[in-house]
Amino acid sequence: MNIQEIQNEIIEEFSMFEDWEERYQYMIDLGKTLPLIEAQYKTEDNIIKGCQSKVWVHAELKEDKIAFTADSDAIITKGIIAILIRVFSNQHPAAILEANTDFIDQIGLKEHLSPTRANGLVSMIKQLKLYAIAYQTQLN
Amino acid sequence: MLDLKKIRADFPILKREVNGKPLVYFDNAATSQTPQQVIDVIIDYYSNYNANIHRGVHALSQEATDKYEAARHTIQKHFNAKHAHEIIYTSGTTHSINLIANGFASLLKKGDEIIVSALEHHSNIVPWQMLCEKTGAILKVIPMNQDGELVMHEYDNLLNENTKLVFTNHISNALGTINPIEEIINKAHQVGAAVLIDGAQACPHVKPDVQDLDVDFYVASAHKMCGPTGVGMLYGKEEWLNKLPPYQGGGEMIAEVSFTKTTYAGLPHKFEAGTPNICGGIAFGAAIDYMNTIGFDAIAKYEHELLEYATKALIEIEGLKIYGTANNKTSVVSFNLEGIHPYDVGTILDKLGIAVRTGHHCAQPIMDFFKIPGTVRASFAFYNTKEEIDALVSGVKKAKMMLS
Numbered sequence: 092m093n094i095q096e097i098q099n100e101i102i103e104e105f106s107m108f109e110d111w112e113e114r115y116q117y118m119i120d121l122g123k124t125l126p127l128i129e130a131q132y133k134t135e136d137n138i139i140k141g142c143q144s145k146v147w148v149h150a151e152l153k154e155d156k157i158a159f160t161a162d163s164d165a166i167i168t169k170g171i172i173a174i175l176i177r178v179f180s181n182q183h184p185a186a187i188l189e190a191n192t193d194f195i196d197q198i199g200l201k202e203h204l205s206p207t208r209a210n211g212l213v214s215m216i217k218q219l220k221l222y223a224i225a226y227q228t229q230l231n
Numbered sequence: 232m233l234d235l236k237k238i239r240a241d242f243p244i245l246k247r248e249v250n251g252k253p254l255v256y257f258d259n260a261a262t263s264q265t266p267q268q269v270i271d272v273i274i275d276y277y278s279n280y281n282a283n284i285h286r287g288v289h290a291l292s293q294e295a296t297d298k299y300e301a302a303r304h305t306i307q308k309h310f311n312a313k314h315a316h317e318i319i320y321t322s323g324t325t326h327s328i329n330l331i332a333n334g335f336a337s338l339l340k341k342g343d344e345i346i347v348s349a350l351e352h353h354s355n356i357v358p359w360q361m362l363c364e365k366t367g368a369i370l371k372v373i374p375m376n377q378d379g380e381l382v383m384h385e386y387d388n389l390l391n392e393n394t395k396l397v398f399t400n401h402i403s404n405a406l407g408t409i410n411p412i413e414e415i416i417n418k419a420h421q422v423g424a425a426v427l428i429d430g431a432q433a434c435p436h437v438k439p440d441v442q443d444l445d446v447d448f449y450v451a452s453a454h455k456m457c458g459p460t461g462v463g464m465l466y467g468k469e470e471w472l473n474k475l476p477p478y479q480g481g482g483e484m485i486a487e488v489s490f491t492k493t494t495y496a497g498l499p500h501k502f503e504a505g506t507p508n509i510c511g512g513i514a515f516g517a518a519i520d521y522m523n524t525i526g527f528d529a530i531a532k533y534e535h536e537l538l539e540y541a542t543k544a545l546i547e548i549e550g551l552k553i554y555g556t557a558n559n560k561t562s563v564v565s566f567n568l569e570g571i572h573p574y575d576v577g578t579i580l581d582k583l584g585i586a587v588r589t590g591h592h593c594a595q596p597i598m599d600f601f602k603i604p605g606t607v608r609a610s611f612a613f614y615n616t617k618e619e620i621d622a623l624v625s626g627v628k629k630a631k632m633m634l635s
Binding site: 112119143145164167210 | 250571572573574575578579582589590604605633634
């Protein structure tokens with residue numbers, strides 16, 4: 092699936108939730124269940140320091156596509172990371188660079204991607220794009 | 232007894248909803264809400280007599296100057312300073328602290344010592360580190376114990392004839408601990424050191440008497456005590472303020488200027504360069520008047536009730552740990568749920584319309600001491616109610632259910 096298709100799928104999944112509690116419970120459960128990053132990559136080098144929660148990101152190029160893994164010490168942040176990874180991981184660098192995160196508004200999680208929220212997510216998306224630029228250059 | 236219904240009606244913001252729920256505002260230690268009486272003063276200033284002060288012959292300027300200076304007298308009276316010119320308007324506590332740190336740069340020499348407490352806000356640590364770098368003075372720290380209280384016998388050991396300045400907050404922002412400042416001041420004076428007290432967290436709850444305390448410098452912010460942001464004060468004993476050099480150059484702070492020599496203005500203008508926050512200063516005075524109308528004894532008594540009520544209900548939640556359990560503390564409850572990040576708890580509470588602070592509260596050393604990333608902090612004001620605390624407690628229970 093391409094990025095747009097995955098985003099549409101997520102929007103559809105979220106449309107089934109009736110209120111914020113269901114949405115948040117889903118994200119919390121995502122955050123709880125998914126092993127997002129291998130321990131060896133949870134290093135100081137891979138850390139994005141938000142004021143409130145910490146985020147770790149690791150990237151690898153696998154057959155022209157970038158595989159992202161990430162984690163956070165806060166579970167709601169981790170749930171949102173799981174959604175972002177689902178969208179951006181295993182995609183071509185060029186597709187990652189073109190993509191936006193407007194779908195986050197549509198699933199009612201806009202406030203978590205506010206630049207002033209200080210949870211590390213905005214910096215994380217920036218980091219995903221930086222990896223995409225770097226690998227794109229490498230592929231060219 | 233406080234008339235809660237009447238008091239709450241003074242604060243228009245308390246009527247609003249957040250995320251479809253009535254707002255429960257428990258972030259008072261970060262900033263307090265503003266009563267209509269203060270909002271009216273701000274509107275009146277911009278509607279009727281907005282002008283620059285101290286230099287116009289025209290009526291508006293005179294009126295603005297009179298009200299600005301009247302507010303300085305209100306502040307003087309409130310803190311019981313000996314002279315109005317011992318009250319310096321600043322942009323807030325951080326500015327006040329920097330003003331003094333900067334002034335001491337010319338008074339300190341290598342080997343002099345500054346003592347700060349382990350309970351400080353970042354803004355209280357950084358200026359002194361900078362000052363020590365500049366002068367070669369040494370920074371020493373009064374440690375705290377597991378309850379979040381300063382270890383006073385360690386303080387005794389730190390004091391000596393090299394101690395030039397002691398600096399602590401009156402009340403800790405992260406934990407709510409009320410520090411024994413009388414003892415801190417007396418002991419510092421015995422070795423000839425000056426004392427600066429950060430009253431930012433204390434002034435919403437108590438009415439400090441600077442002469443009775445015999446404190447050399449005391450600083451506060453208006454926005455923690457029902458006033459606007461961007462304005463605060465520095466109290467300094469006259470002899471100390473005369474000793475310190477001016478902080479910034481500019482208009483208002485000079486007596487005479489030529490290209491060879493400038494004579495500085497007297498107090499308080501020596502420290503008030505440039506056009507000040509005129510409206511803010513006037514509104515600061517109005518905020519102090521408002522709080523005195525409610526009465527600080529009644530405020531302290533009621534807030535203590537809220538603290539006890541909240542503490543009792545919160546500790547019944549299994550896995551909840553309160554940080555800062557000093558005997559003498561103000562209406563702040565800093566806590567964590569076992570195994571749950573404070574950011575997650577704060578996010579769920581926000582969805583329920585409850586405003587709390589999460590994170591390290593700009594007091595990273597305290598969080599390091601307890602080995603935690605931060606806490607959830609609920610801080611209460613005199614306009615909060617027990618029903619709102621009930622909402623917090625059920626919100627925390629819900630967060631625990633969702634997140635465990």
